[in-house]
Amino acid sequence: MMVIMWFIAVVGLTFAGVRFSGLLDSMLPPGEPEIVRFSPEMPLPAQPNFYLVCGGNRCPPAIRKIDSPVFQVSASQLFSRIEEIAGTMGGKVTLRNAETLHLRIVLRSPVFRFPDWVDLQAVPVEDNTSQLLAYSRSVYGAADLGANKRRLKRVLSRLGEVTQGKVAN
Known part of the structure; x- marks a missing residue:
């Protein structure tokens, strides 16, 4: 029993050291995805590790999407x-294009630091x-456990708040 407790303590301390040293970030690089062009022909991953918010005819048919309100x-x-x-999302902005009004962020999960x-x-x-x-979308893994959908719902909710609820019916 004592050996198991020591083993758990060593594994826990090792994980904490790796996690808080920034080593996980270098072990799990996010890569650099192609520029996203929202359109009906937009390629989507085969695995369910993504989510979309779209309006009009700007996105491909997908089950994993929310219709955007009109602000x-x-x-x-x-x-x-x-x-x-x-x-306020805690990520790093890697692309900001004021001409196309496009912003790209890389976010990392809190515990294991998986990039999205x-x-x-x-x-x-x-x-x-x-x-x-x-x-x-998630960089690693075949499923996202609903994280991408929750994230985009929070963004929509916050946009509703900061635009003072100016959403068209």
């Missing part, structure tokens, strides 16, 4: 709000209205 703010205003939210990519883009709908296009 009563311009696309550039929505992009500013997206940037505010991205700053999140692309967020504001697109105009009509005068002073816009929608969010978002693609969240």
